[in-house]
Amino acid sequence: AQTVTQSQPEMSVQEAETVTLSCTYDTSENNYYLFWYKQPPSRQMILVIRQEAYKQQNATENRFSVNFQKAAKSFSLKISDSQLGDTAMYFCAFMIWGNMLTFGGGTRLMVKP
Amino acid sequence: KAGVTQTPRYLIKTRGQQVTLSCSPISGHRSVSWYQQTPGQGLQFLFEYFSETQRNKGNFPGRFSGRQFSNSRSEMNVSTLELGDSALYLCASSPGPDRANYGYTFGSGTRLTVV
Numbered sequence: 001a002q003t004v005t006q007s008q009p010e011m012s013v014q015e016a017e018t019v020t021l022s023c024t025y026d027t028s029e030n031n032y033y034l035f036w037y038k039q040p041p042s043r044q045m046i047l048v049i050r051q052e053a054y055k056q057q058n059a060t061e062n063r064f065s066v067n068f069q070k071a072a073k074s075f076s077l078k079i080s081d082s083q084l085g086d087t088a089m090y091f092c093a094f095m096i097w098g099n100m101l102t103f104g105g106g107t108r109l110m111v112k113p
Numbered sequence: 114k115a116g117v118t119q120t121p122r123y124l125i126k127t128r129g130q131q132v133t134l135s136c137s138p139i140s141g142h143r144s145v146s147w148y149q150q151t152p153g154q155g156l157q158f159l160f161e162y163f164s165e166t167q168r169n170k171g172n173f174p175g176r177f178s179g180r181q182f183s184n185s186r187s188e189m190n191v192s193t194l195e196l197g198d199s200a201l202y203l204c205a206s207s208p209g210p211d212r213a214n215y216g217y218t219f220g221s222g223t224r225l226t227v228v
Contacts, residue, residue: 033213043201044116045219052213091156097213100146100169103156 002027004094004104012110013082020067021077021107023092033095034068034075039106040088048090051075079109087111115140117206117220125226131192134223138185138206145187146217147179150201159202162187163210194227201225 003026013019025034036048051059051068058066063080079086092104118137126132138145146169147159158171162181179189185206191198201224205217 037219042221043203043224044221045203045205045217047216050216095213098210100158100161100171101148101156101212101217102158105155 002029002032002094002096002102004092004102006090006092006104006107008107009105010108010110012112013079015082015084015111015113017082018078018080019082019109021079021090021092021109023075023077023104025073025075025092025094025104027073027094027096029096031097033097034066035093035095035101036064036066036075036077037091037093037103038086038088039091040085045091049077082111084111084113117204117218119202119204119220119223121223122221123224123226125228126194128194128196128227130194131190132194132225133188133190134202134204134225136187136189136204136206136220138187138204139218142206142208142218143185144207144209144212145181145185146205146207146212147187147189148203148205149173150203150222151199156203159189168210191225196227199225199227 032053034051037045049061067076089106093101144163146161161169165181176192181187201222203222205219208215
């Protein structure tokens, strides 16, 4: 079974600063997918960024980038130029093709003005 | 293009009752998955349907059931409600089984409170 661990229950960052959210996972699979989802107070889970395990290049989406370390089973999310609208719960998730998402416990991020 | 629609948004039920939650996927999406979100257990997978067939099921008791209709709309049912069933129930849709590449689109959930 796969497990996903987010060791930071809460974090805060000043507006315009950079913050990194940590995620580690455990699996015996070699091909899989990793995701970061954002859940604002509206409750809808929104996909932030996606990484395929067989790709060594780290994924980037505008101000969001990941540091994927396959050997260490680590998948951290870096948010640059933090904005007030980034305040939300962030979930790291793991998926093997054809299966369901396995989520971490989440990190509550507060962006302060 | 309308998103994933879940109804109702809020629901209060009494222990022992049953409840039905509804999810309308994005038009053209044929795969629907359900997740339960609680403060204690986090996000847990309930089940997944594709073309009216259950493809995967999570580790939940038989009181939790679901189905998918020919128009891809899905319902989940919880019978004999317990206090521990209080949760946010999230539905997610995808064009097909290849959710890893197509991704999920989530709805805003149904907040169920059991009293």
